[in-house]
Amino acid sequence: MSLDDRKLDVLRAIVEDYVATQEPVGSKALVERHQLGVSPATVRNDMAVLEEEGYIRQPHTSAGRVPTDRGYRLFVDRLSRVKPLSPAERRAIERFLAGALDLDDVVHRTVRLLAQLTRQVAVVQYPSLSRSSVRHLELVPISTTRLMLVMIADTGRVEQRLVELPAPIHVDTVTDLRRMVNEKLVGKRLSDTPPLVQAMVDEVSPDDRNTMATLATVLLEALVERHDERIALAGRANLTRGGLLDFQGSLRPILEALEEEVILLKLLGEVDADTLRIRIGDENEIDNLRSTSVVSTGYGPGSTIVGGLGVLGPTRMDYPGTIATVRAVARYVGDLLGNN
Structure with a gap:
């Protein structure tokens, strides 16, 4: 059966009182504390219906009632006012x-x-990371055969990886690679980057292909392969x-x-x-x-x-x-x- 407004008001009052006091709630207290506009006998009848329907229950031998999970669910679903923050x-x-x-x-x-x-x-x-986009990629030369790759996502997340290169690299090549990876990947969703990274290996000159292939492997690690x-x-x-x-x-x-x-x-x-x-x-x-x-x-x-x-x-x-x-x-x- 669906509950009428008065029974919903009684349920709301029981939930609010129980949350505030941590004590089972009786009909007398409800009538005293809430403007329900009805007699304690009517409230007792409403509570009997709510109990029968599984919205409240009587713990041990106490005269009061407490909400059940079903009662809380109805209370939340019918929540007309969310308490505004001050x-x-x-x-x-x-x-x-x-x-x-x-x-x-x-x-x-x-x-x-x-x-x-x-x-x-x-x-x-x-x-x-899977829901983020690339904001910036930085390549920092540490030695002629080692780079630090820094990936900054639009969410502020930062990933750092060390790149061990197959052969010494000139600083101008690092500049070219930095420009290329940023042109291709900035603004792209991380989940969309693998084919773009792969395509870059084919686009560089044959002399830089091994370097780019190594960089691509580390790039994919930083951009995609994160399970934790x-x-x-x-x-x-x-x-x-x-x-x-x-x-x-x-x-x-x-x-x-x-x-x-x-x-x-x-x-x-x-x-x-x-x-x-x-x-x-x-x-x-x-x-x-x-x-x-x-x-x-x-x-x-x-x-x-x-x-x-x-x-x-x-x-x-x-x-x-x-x-x-x-x-x-x-x-x-x-x-x-x-x-x-």
Whole structure:
């Protein structure tokens, strides 16, 4: 059955009170604290229907009720107002992130900020090279047979590789190669570069072909062959005050899951900028995280998504506040990368 507006109001009030107090919620408290406009007896009837439908449950013998995963899901789906961040919070986010020195610093500041603002565990994926474009390529001669290749992506990510050349090379040739690789590759998506790199080997003069072939191998390593997507994590200590112990008896399974980068990447999932993903309790495909909720989204410059970020906490979390914070931080990080 679909719930009428009054029962939805009762559910919303139960969720808000339980998140605020961590105590099961009774009908008397609901009538006192919320302007529901009905008698305690009506609220009790509504709570009986909500319980029957699986949106709330009665823990042990307490007179109060707590939301179920299904109740939280309905609450989130019907969320009409996301708690706006205060001007002070917005300024704090902007100031904190604007002080970042480089990409590593951006990621570490972002993950710490998310953990502090939401009081949950925060997860930030480093910008993925596969979704980035080439901003600049530098070739630095170290000796006549050795070059340093530096690749800078539009997301601020930097890759460095040493190139051991098959024969000594003149400094003018290095200049020519530098100009060529930048002309061919700057602005191109990293995933689109392999055929362009391969074509350059055929385009250089026969005398430089061996050198270019060696450089091409290292270029492809820097541009394409990267399998280790990195993740930053902060706020594990927040789990201890999240009420998760009530259901688990132990935090160990959750902490163990958070040690696995593969799991963290799966948590963030396939994210994009316009979509905020909220997985509540049993909606998580990872067994050890079924007592938690995850709120995640994508971030990147403009409409380009280069990574994901989000928070993990108990199902009893402040969803309106968490959603607003995750969205705002993702937007600021994207703007920061776009302005770099």
